[in-house]
Amino acid sequence: xxxxxxxxxxxxxxxxxxxxxxxxxxxxxxxxxxxxxxxxxxxxxxxxxxxxxxxxxxxxxxxxxxxxxxxxxxxxxxxxxxxxxxxxxxxxxxxxxxxxxxxxxxxxxxxxxxxxxxxxxxxxxxxxxxxxxxxxxxxxxxxxxxxxxxxxxxxxxxxxxxxxxxxxxxxxxxxxxxxxxxxxxxxxxxxxxxxxxxxxxxxxxxxxxxxxxxxxxxxxxxxxxxxxxxxxxxxxxxxxxxxxxxxxxxxxxxxxxxxxxxxxxxxxxxxxxxxxxxxxxxxxxxxxxxxxxxxxxxxxxxxxxxxxxxxxxxxxxxxxxxxxxxxxxxxxxxxxxxxxxxxxxxxxxxxxxxxxxxxxxxxxxxxxxxxxxxxxxxxxxxxxxxxxxxxxxxxxxxxxxxxxxxxxxxxxxxxxxxxxxxxxxxxxxxxxxxxxxxxxxxxxxxxxxxxxxxxxxxxxxxxxxxxxxxxxxxxxxxxxxxxxxxxxxxxxxxxxxxxxxxxxxxxxxxxxxxxxxxxxxxxxxxxxxxxxxxxxxxxxxxxxxxxxxxxxxxxxxxxxxxxxxxxxxxxxxxxxxxxxxxxxxxxxxxxxxxxxxxxxxxxxxxxxxxxxxxxxxxxxxxxxxxxxxxxxxxxxxxxxxxxxxxxxxxxxxxxxxxxxxxxxxxxxxxx
Amino acid sequence: xxxxxxxxxxxxxxxxxxxxxxxxxxxxxxxxxxxxxxxxxxxxxxxxxxxxxxxxxxxxxxxxxxxxxxxxxxxxxxxxxxxxxxxxxxxxxxxxxxxxxxxxxxxxxxxxxxxxxxxxxxxxxxxxxxxxxxxxxxxxxxxxxxxxxxxxxxxxxxxxxxxxxxxxxxxxxxxxxxxxxxxxxxxxxxxxxxxxxxxxxxxxxxxxxxxxxxxxxxxxxxxxxxxxxxxxxxxxxxxxxxxxxxxxxxxxxxxxxxxx
Numbered sequence: 001x002x003x004x005x006x007x008x009x010x011x012x013x014x015x016x017x018x019x020x021x022x023x024x025x026x027x028x029x030x031x032x033x034x035x036x037x038x039x040x041x042x043x044x045x046x047x048x049x050x051x052x053x054x055x056x057x058x059x060x061x062x063x064x065x066x067x068x069x070x071x072x073x074x075x076x077x078x079x080x081x082x083x084x085x086x087x088x089x090x091x092x093x094x095x096x097x098x099x100x101x102x103x104x105x106x107x108x109x110x111x112x113x114x115x116x117x118x119x120x121x122x123x124x125x126x127x128x129x130x131x132x133x134x135x136x137x138x139x140x141x142x143x144x145x146x147x148x149x150x151x152x153x154x155x156x157x158x159x160x161x162x163x164x165x166x167x168x169x170x171x172x173x174x175x176x177x178x179x180x181x182x183x184x185x186x187x188x189x190x191x192x193x194x195x196x197x198x199x200x201x202x203x204x205x206x207x208x209x210x211x212x213x214x215x216x217x218x219x220x221x222x223x224x225x226x227x228x229x230x231x232x233x234x235x236x237x238x239x240x241x242x243x244x245x246x247x248x249x250x251x252x253x254x255x256x257x258x259x260x261x262x263x264x265x266x267x268x269x270x271x272x273x274x275x276x277x278x279x280x281x282x283x284x285x286x287x288x289x290x291x292x293x294x295x296x297x298x299x300x301x302x303x304x305x306x307x308x309x310x311x312x313x314x315x316x317x318x319x320x321x322x323x324x325x326x327x328x329x330x331x332x333x334x335x336x337x338x339x340x341x342x343x344x345x346x347x348x349x350x351x352x353x354x355x356x357x358x359x360x361x362x363x364x365x366x367x368x369x370x371x372x373x374x375x376x377x378x379x380x381x382x383x384x385x386x387x388x389x390x391x392x393x394x395x396x397x398x399x400x401x402x403x404x405x406x407x408x409x410x411x412x413x414x415x416x417x418x419x420x421x422x423x424x425x426x427x428x429x430x431x432x433x434x435x436x437x438x439x440x441x442x443x444x445x446x447x448x449x450x451x452x453x454x455x456x457x458x459x460x461x462x463x464x465x466x467x468x469x470x471x472x473x474x475x476x477x478x479x480x481x482x483x484x485x486x487x488x489x490x491x492x493x494x495x496x497x498x499x500x501x502x503x504x505x506x507x508x509x510x511x512x513x514x515x516x517x518x519x520x521x522x523x524x525x526x527x528x529x530x531x532x533x534x535x536x537x538x539x540x541x542x543x544x545x546x547x548x549x550x551x552x553x554x555x556x557x558x559x560x561x562x563x564x565x566x567x568x569x570x571x572x573x574x575x576x577x578x579x580x581x582x583x584x585x586x587x588x589x590x591x592x593x594x595x596x597x598x599x600x601x602x603x604x605x606x607x608x609x610x611x612x613x614x615x616x617x618x619x620x621x622x623x624x625x626x627x628x629x630x631x632x633x634x635x636x637x638x639x640x641x642x643x644x645x646x647x648x649x650x651x652x653x654x655x656x657x658x659x660x661x662x663x664x665x666x667x668x669x670x671x
Numbered sequence: 672x673x674x675x676x677x678x679x680x681x682x683x684x685x686x687x688x689x690x691x692x693x694x695x696x697x698x699x700x701x702x703x704x705x706x707x708x709x710x711x712x713x714x715x716x717x718x719x720x721x722x723x724x725x726x727x728x729x730x731x732x733x734x735x736x737x738x739x740x741x742x743x744x745x746x747x748x749x750x751x752x753x754x755x756x757x758x759x760x761x762x763x764x765x766x767x768x769x770x771x772x773x774x775x776x777x778x779x780x781x782x783x784x785x786x787x788x789x790x791x792x793x794x795x796x797x798x799x800x801x802x803x804x805x806x807x808x809x810x811x812x813x814x815x816x817x818x819x820x821x822x823x824x825x826x827x828x829x830x831x832x833x834x835x836x837x838x839x840x841x842x843x844x845x846x847x848x849x850x851x852x853x854x855x856x857x858x859x860x861x862x863x864x865x866x867x868x869x870x871x872x873x874x875x876x877x878x879x880x881x882x883x884x885x886x887x888x889x890x891x892x893x894x895x896x897x898x899x900x901x902x903x904x905x906x907x908x909x910x911x912x913x914x915x916x917x918x919x920x921x922x923x924x925x926x927x928x929x930x931x
Contacts, residue, residue, distance in 0.1 A: 051832050090911045103675050103676055112776070113776060113778070121769065121770075121773065123766045123769055123770040124770060125769065125770045125771075125772075125773035125774055126773045126774070126775065127773065127777065128772070128773045128776070128777070130782060130785060130786075130787075136673065136782050137673050137674070137675050137676070137677050137778070137781075138673075138778075138781065138782050139776075139782060139785050140776065141776045214674060342861065344684070346709035347682060347687065347858075348694045349691060349694070350691040350692060350694055350695060351688060352684050352687040352688040352691060353684075354684070354688070373883075381852045382678055382679055382680050383679045384682075385683070385687045386684040386687070390681075391680065391681075396684075397766045399684075441720075441762075442713075442762065442776075444765050444766055444767065444768070444769035445768075445769035445773055446700070446769060446772065446774060446789050446793075447765055447769070448697070449696060449697030449700050449701065450697065450700065450702075450765075450793075451697060451701040451702070451703030451704075452703070452711055452723075452760075453709075453723050453725045453812075454724040455710060455721075455728050455729055456711050456713055456721060456723045458721075459721075460729075479773055513872070519828035526882075
């Protein structure tokens with residue numbers, strides 16, 4: 001490939017290009033202002049921008065395209081030439097789905113209204129996008145990503161747009177990477193039984209079952225059923241688990257929902273390649289989900305998808321979710337990248353971020369391992385506010401100053417090349433996520449608008465299991481086994497990454513300690529990967545249970561054969577530590593390697609990064625109160641403030657710092 | 672009301688942060704109120720599925736095997752005095768609401784009309800969703816019919832509607848709507864105007880200057896309201912809107928202009 005994906009960004013004809021990008025929607029900006037707007041972009045320090053190329057904007061009636069002859073703002077090729085004249089790299093996102101707050105999410109209306117394209121819900125209706133209350137300004141029928149007619153329409157769109165993109169591919173042209181679709185996930189209706197029950201989707205479901213079981217006899221053995229062919233198999237339309245034998249049927253439907261997404265994104269990527277998009281990476285952006293139906297690790301293993309990022313829009317109160325997403329990207333993906341990082345916000349959002357919030361969340365993300373970013377939107381446009389550059393080509397100084405300063409800082413320290421040294425990897429148990437997905441109900445349109453408590457959507461299953469599955473499956477509560485591990489790591493200032501049990505097994509060896517919540521069941525392949533990690537010298541902390549079943553609840557002993565007792569079990573060159581929740585703190589203390597720096601205040605976060613040229617210590621106060629604490633370290637240290645403070649401090653064993661609410665300081669460790 | 676191709680431009684971030692609380696469509700549908708202690712009983716055609724207390728979680732002790740009369744069940748539970756509201760919800764009713772609302776693409780409906788249809792479907796039966804106390808049928812005194820009729824009855828077209836909310840000497844909200852033939856076609860903020868016109872703060876002079884500038888640059892105003900933050904909050908939340916404004920005007924905390 002001419003453009004290579006690297007650990008720090010892109011390499012274009014041998015040139016290192018960090019992805020510090022911002023979104024600019026050419027068709028929403030006055031054509032005459034494009035040069036002035038790109039001037040502002042470059043004045044802020046950006047050398048990479050990103051744009052959608054929206055289908056419905058360009059294909060104005062079936063087979064008729066406007067590339068600027070009717071509306072000058074639609075001359076995307078002129079925009080690309082302008083980027084090339086200025087040496088700006090471009091990330092192109094031609095959809096077919098784009099959202100971008102467009103009416104119809106970028107799909108032409110005649111495509112959406114074709115009945116053979118439309119997805120169906122479990123209750124037999126169309127699936128309207130407004131049903132979850134997210135998407136003004138008009139409801140529309142969501143397409144089925146299994147529909148052949150849908151892909152026939154997409155084919156026509158790609159036949160028109162891809163030659164334009166292909167003429168401008170790097171290194172001769174400006175386009176350095178292309179995205180396959182956008183946030184592919186049933187248009188946010190991601191719950192298991194919400195959709196898609198269209199005929200096309202059910203056909204794909206049966207293909208999935210056939211690939212999984214190879215013969216209907218094998219499926220019948222697993223399901224305890226008597227189907228004559230795969231064509232007879234109907235999916236569950238709600239949680240109908242009455243006994244253990246029902247589990248496989250439900251797990252398979254949940255897994256199919258994941259499969260449809262991966263299949264669609266890979267299929268669209270292949271269509272792009274077939275239309276001449278060669279030599280540049282193809283990536284995908286996940287909206288926000290890191291559990292089923294999104295399976296990021298598996299998606300990155302698809303040969304047609306080069307890398308996967310996850311979008312992130314957070315206010316300061318949501319910092320915990322933000323850093324968990326970044327930790328997940330750092331632990332799971334080839335290049336921790338946020339293809340849409342909140343920079344301003346869409347006009348129907350409930351809390352437009354303040355400049356301070358945007359700065360705080362951005363710094364937090366880089367602190368915890370973000371390597372590549374696309375600020376969405378760098379330039380404001382209709383249905384969007386709070387960006388550093390207005391649609392008129394002027395700065396909003398209250399927002400712009402931070403980004404300008406930050407890019408100077410990032411270049412000075414080559415922030416993209418900095419590495420953390422996480423002391424542990426925490427794995428989310430993918431099977432627990434699937435269990436939570438299948439053991440739920442009320443996936444009807446609008447049900448999330450009625451103000452019901454979360455517990456009303458859950459279904460208690462009577463499966464005679466040993467551990468409390470629902471409790472351990474909830475990755476938002478802090479009082480279960482997973483929450484206890486994370487709390488202890490953070491209390492001891494131990495940096496960690498997140499991933500899930502579908503992780504590429506080769507990544508496990510990067511970590512001295514791997515922690516994973518386990519219950520009665522677990523996929524035998526995932527167990528085998530963990531076992532191999534231990535045999536090669538890894539330390540595996542698991543609990544509260546030890547799996548003795550597979551996710552369909554059939555007997556399965558992989559780890560259990562090696563775990564004879566609670567506590568330490570030596571296996572090969574490493575150990576499995578089967579630990580109750582109460583014993584987690586003690587075991588983490590014994591196994592996890594603390595960093596060079598710690599502090600007394602467990603609310604204050606510390607992360608150290610280094611690239612051989614410099615070492616930076618990030619210190620964050622993610623609370624609403626001013627904090628004073630002592631940074632502790634062995635020996636003597638000299639720290640120079642390089643962000644958020646300009647002081648230089650020296651100390652023996654400790655240095656005191658004061659932190660404003662919701663702030664990040666960066667100290668360069670001089671000695 | 673909302674034009675499917677409406678234009679929202681030059682939105683100042685301060686105004687939009689203040690307005691964000693109005694963008695959750697669920698608040699205009701639901702009976703449950705923020706922070707309210709509620710009991711939710713979910714059944715399917717009388718078979719009880721789950722009972723959840725919004726503070727303490729699942730309440731298996733309160734789950735009768737079946738219920739014949741959802742209204743009576745809700746009344747009895749409410750009479751215990753433990754909750755501010757009791758919800759008895761038929762799952763089959765929620766499924767029906769979803770199915771009917773999504774039966775066709777509904778292209779003829781604006782988004783607000785679509786949600787209003789959902790509201791009518793949700794609360795249109797006596798036993799599908801029982802709430803005690805019942806849903807009041809309005810949101811802080813506002814109803815969909817009232818607002819949509821008012822927008823449809825503006826005296827001329829195009830017309831602007833504008834709202835300015837002053838707090839501690841700064842315009843916290845500066846909102847401008849452009850309406851044509853009962854549709855909101857464009858939304859912008861005071862940022863798109865010459866801010867000199869607003870320099871006088873809360874006064875008749877500002878009202879006049881704003882009116883003139885809207886006439887000159889966007890469209891003649893059919894309604895303008897300038898007020899303090901406290902008055903705005905009271906106007907939104909209290910049911911007697913007129914009394915709020917009249918009282919505020921006497922205290923020079925609100926100025927308005929309605930073109931009839």
